Amino acid sequence: MTTEKTAEKKPEYLKVEIARPRSYKxxxxxxxxxxxxxxxxxxxxxxxxxxxxxxxxxxxxxxCGRCNVATGEDWVEMSDTGTVVQYTxxxxxxxxxxxxxxxxxxxxxxxxxxxxxxxxxxxxxEKDPEKLKKVKRVQAVWKEExxxxxxxxxxxxxxxxx
Amino acid sequence: MAELTADRVxxxxxxxxxxxxxxxxxxxxxxxxxxxxxxxxxxxxxxKIMGTRCVACDLVYVPARSVCKHCFAQLDKWVEVSDRGTxxxxxxxxxxxxxxxVDPPIIYGVVxxxxxxxxxxxxxxxxxxxxxAVGMRVKAVFAEKRxxxxxxxxxxxxx
Amino acid sequence: MGNRVxxxxxxxxxxxxxxxxxxxxxxxxxxxxAALADAQMKAKDVEAVFTSNMETFEGLFLxxxxxxxxxxxxxxxxxxxxxxxxSGASVVEEGFHFVASGLFDTALVIGFEKQDTGDxxxxxxxxxxxxxxxxxxxxxxxxFAKQALTYMERxxxxxxxxxxxxxxxxxxxxxxxxxxxxxxxxxxKEVLDSGYLVWPLRLLDFCPQSCGACALIxxxxxxxxxxxxxxxxxxxxxxxHQEPFRAGSFGxxxxxxxxxxxxxxxxxxxxNGITNPMKDICMAEIYEPSNWEEMSxxxxxxxxxxxxxxxxxxxxxxxxxxxxxVNPSGGVIATNPIGGTPTIRVAEAALQVRGDAGExxxxxxxxxxxxxxxxxxxxxxxTLLRRSL
Numbered sequence: 001m002t003t004e005k006t007a008e009k010k011p012e013y014l015k016v017e018i019a020r021p022r023s024y025k026x027x028x029x030x031x032x033x034x035x036x037x038x039x040x041x042x043x044x045x046x047x048x049x050x051x052x053x054x055x056x057x058x059x060x061x062x063x064c065g066r067c068n069v070a071t072g073e074d075w076v077e078m079s080d081t082g083t084v085v086q087y088t089x090x091x092x093x094x095x096x097x098x099x100x101x102x103x104x105x106x107x108x109x110x111x112x113x114x115x116x117x118x119x120x121x122x123x124x125x126e127k128d129p130e131k132l133k134k135v136k137r138v139q140a141v142w143k144e145e146x147x148x149x150x151x152x153x154x155x156x157x158x159x160x161x162x
Numbered sequence: 163m164a165e166l167t168a169d170r171v172x173x174x175x176x177x178x179x180x181x182x183x184x185x186x187x188x189x190x191x192x193x194x195x196x197x198x199x200x201x202x203x204x205x206x207x208x209x210k211i212m213g214t215r216c217v218a219c220d221l222v223y224v225p226a227r228s229v230c231k232h233c234f235a236q237l238d239k240w241v242e243v244s245d246r247g248t249x250x251x252x253x254x255x256x257x258x259x260x261x262x263x264v265d266p267p268i269i270y271g272v273v274x275x276x277x278x279x280x281x282x283x284x285x286x287x288x289x290x291x292x293x294x295a296v297g298m299r300v301k302a303v304f305a306e307k308r309x310x311x312x313x314x315x316x317x318x319x320x321x
Numbered sequence: 322m323g324n325r326v327x328x329x330x331x332x333x334x335x336x337x338x339x340x341x342x343x344x345x346x347x348x349x350x351x352x353x354x355a356a357l358a359d360a361q362m363k364a365k366d367v368e369a370v371f372t373s374n375m376e377t378f379e380g381l382f383l384x385x386x387x388x389x390x391x392x393x394x395x396x397x398x399x400x401x402x403x404x405x406x407x408s409g410a411s412v413v414e415e416g417f418h419f420v421a422s423g424l425f426d427t428a429l430v431i432g433f434e435k436q437d438t439g440d441x442x443x444x445x446x447x448x449x450x451x452x453x454x455x456x457x458x459x460x461x462x463x464x465f466a467k468q469a470l471t472y473m474e475r476x477x478x479x480x481x482x483x484x485x486x487x488x489x490x491x492x493x494x495x496x497x498x499x500x501x502x503x504x505x506x507x508x509x510k511e512v513l514d515s516g517y518l519v520w521p522l523r524l525l526d527f528c529p530q531s532c533g534a535c536a537l538i539x540x541x542x543x544x545x546x547x548x549x550x551x552x553x554x555x556x557x558x559x560x561x562h563q564e565p566f567r568a569g570s571f572g573x574x575x576x577x578x579x580x581x582x583x584x585x586x587x588x589x590x591x592x593n594g595i596t597n598p599m600k601d602i603c604m605a606e607i608y609e610p611s612n613w614e615e616m617s618x619x620x621x622x623x624x625x626x627x628x629x630x631x632x633x634x635x636x637x638x639x640x641x642x643x644x645x646x647v648n649p650s651g652g653v654i655a656t657n658p659i660g661g662t663p664t665i666r667v668a669e670a671a672l673q674v675r676g677d678a679g680e681x682x683x684x685x686x687x688x689x690x691x692x693x694x695x696x697x698x699x700x701x702x703x704t705l706l707r708r709s710l
Contacts, residue, residue: 011196011199012199013194014193014198014203015191015438018190019188020261021186022185022187024183024186025181025182027180027182028181029179032180033177037178037180087467088470091516094446095443097443098185098446098447109463119574148171150180186447188380188439188440188447190379192344192345192438193344195348196342196343197344197347227390228347228391234364
C-alpha cells in the first residue's frame with residue numbers, strides 16, 4: 001500500500017480548468033406534465049393512484065413500483081396544507097449549479113407531509129431559527145404567475161394557525 | 163457568475179408535457195499530475211517536446227505518460243523528441259462547436275514525431291487541405307505566449 | 322449459488338483533499354499496484370478489471386477510457402459501474418458475480434474518486450429533477466441534516482451521542498495509515514464546538530471530500546488457495562433498491578416505512594443463517610456519511626432495537642475494543658473518496674478478518690464481518706465476509 005511521500009522541494013503541478021455551463025432539455029413526461037398543468041392553470045396539486053394497491057403515487061408516475069403495474073389516469077386532487085416533519089437550513093453557502101455561483105439559500109428547506117399523506121421537499125417562509133422549532137402546520141403560497149415548473153410554481157410554505 | 167437560469171419552459175401543443183430548457187454549471191478541472199505537468203512545463207519554458215521511454219518494450223510515449231501499457235512498468239526515463247515529424251492521418255472539422263480552440267475549419271492530424279513511438283493529436287495549419295498527404299513532413303510551431311497547455315504548440319506546419 | 326469467491330489482494334491509496342501530484346488514472350494506479358503487491362501477483366495475472374466512480378462528481382467524463390494502461394486493464398475485459406454512493410460496493414458485487422459464474426478466475430475491482438477536480442455537492446444538486454431547481458440546493462448534506470433531526474426526535478439521542486461517534490471514528494482514523502482526516506480529537510466538546518454547516522449538522526458531523534482509490538483482487542476457490550494462505554471469502558452480497566427519490570424529495574423520511582437497509586439486512590441474514598447479527602457477526606464497516614446516520618444504521622441493520630442505536634455508542638459496544646466494533650478504520654466520516662468509499666468498507670472488513678489491520682485491528686477475533694453501502698435513492702448494498710465457508 002502507498003503512503004504519502006514528503007517532497008523536499010515543491011515541484012510545480014499544473015491544473016487545467018475544463019468546466020463550462022452545459023445546456024440541457026428535460027421533459028416532464030405526461031404524468032408529471034399533468035401535475036405541472038394543474039399547478040400552472042389551477043394552482044392545485046394532483047397525483048395519480050395505483051389501480052391495485054390504491055396508494056397515491058408521488059410524484060405522479062406511470063408505474064407503481066410496489067405492485068409493478070401500470071398506474072393510469074386515476075387522478076386525485078391533493079391538499080396544499082401539511083405538517084413539517086423535518087427541516088434544515090444552510091449556514092455555509094454551497095455551489096448551486098443552476099445559478100453557477102456559491103449561494104446560501106435564504107429559505108430553510110423542509111420535508112412536509114401533506115394532508116393526503118405524501119411527502120414533499122420545499123421552502124419554509126419562516127427564517128427565524130428559534131421560531132422554526134415551533135413550525136408545524138403550513139400551507140403552500142403559490143406564485144402569482146406560474147411558469148409550468150410544477151412544485152417550483154409554489155413560492156414557499158407559510159405557517160398557518162388552526 | 164450571473165444567473166444561468168435564462169431558462170424557458172416549452173409546453174407541447176398536443177399533450178400536457180412540459181420541456182424545460184436550462185443550463186447547469188458545475189466547477190471541474192483536471193490535474194495533470196507530476197508526469198503531465200513536466201511534459202507541459204518543458205514545452206512552456208523550453209519549447210521542448212518530451213516523452214517517457216520504456217526500456218523493456220523499446221517505446222517512447224509522447225505525450226509523456228507514467229505507465230507502459232504493454233508491460234505495466236512505471237516510466238521514469240525522460241527523452242526529448244524532435245519537434246519535426248510525419249503526418250500519419252488527418253481530417254477537417256468544418257462545424258463550429260463550443261470546445262474548439264480556434265474557429266473552423268480546423269485540420270486535425272496525428273503526428274508521429276521523430277524519436278517518438280506514439281502519434282500526437284494536434285492541429286495542422288499553414289497548408290491547403292487539398293495539399294495535405296499522409297506521410298507529409300511537419301514541424302511544430304510554438305505559441306509566443308505559452309501557459310503550460312498542449313496549445314503551447316500553436317499547430318504543426320509543413321516543412 | 323455460484324462458485325466460491327475470495328478476496329486475495331487488498332490495496333488502497335492514502336487520502337487527501339487534493340492530489341495535484343497525480344492525474345486521476347495515476348492515482349487509481351497506486352491502489353492497483355498496492356493490491357497486486359499484496360497478492361504478490363503481476364498485472365498479467367488479472368483476467369478482468371472492473372472500475373467504479375461517479376464521474377459527474379469529478380467533472381471528467383468516461384474516466385475508464387483514460388485509465389486502461391494504469392490499472393492493468395489494457396486489452397482486457399471489464400466494465401465501469403456507477404450506482405451513486407453505492408458504486409464502490411456495486412463494483413465488488415460485479416466482480417463477485419463474474420468470478421462466481423466461472424467466467425473469470427481472477428478479477429480486479431476498483432473504486433475511486435478524485436474530488437479535487439469537481440464539486441460533488443453541486444453535481445448532486447444538479448442531479449435532482451431540474452424543475453425543483455434551487456429548491457433542493459443542498460446536495461446530499463441537506464438530506465442527512467434533516468434525517469439527523471428526525472433521528473434526534475424519534476430516538477431521544479442527544480448531540481453528545483453524535484459527538485461520541487465522531488470521537489470513536491477519529492480514534493480509528495488516527496491509527497489508520499490510509500485515513501484522510503486525523504484530527505486527534507480529545508473530547509466531545511471539540512465536536513460540539515464546531516460550527517453548523519447545514520443545521521443541525523456541524524462541520525465535524527459530516528464526511529469530507531477525499532481523493533483516493535481502493536482496489537481488491539478477487540479469485541476463484543482453486544486460484545485463491547494458490548495465491549494466498551489468508552483468503553477472505555465473500556459469503557454473500559445483497560443489493561436492495563428503493564423507490565425513486567426515496568432519500569431525497571418524496572418518500573417517508575420519518576422511519577415509519579420500510580427502509581432498504583432493513584430489507585437488505587433481513588435478506589442477508591436469512592440467506593446466511595444469521596439469527597443474531599450481534600453474535601453471529603463480529604464487526605461491521607458501515608457507510609455513515611454523518612455520525613447521526615451511523616446510529617440510525619445500527620438500528621436498520623438490526624444490530625439493536627429501533628430507537629436504541631445511540632445506546633450502543635453510550636455503552637462503548639461499537640468501539641475498537643468493544644463487543645461489536647463498527648468502523649475501526651475511522652469510517653466515511655474520516656475518509657470519503659465517494660466511488661472508493663464502499664470498496665474501502667469491504668477492504669477494511671477483509672483486513673479485520675485477515676487480522677492484518679495493524680494498529681486499528683479490533684480487540685476481538687473476527688471470523689465474520691459485514692460491509693455496507695448507502696447511495697442515491699436509498700439503495701443499500703451489504704457484503705458478508707467470512708474467514709472460512
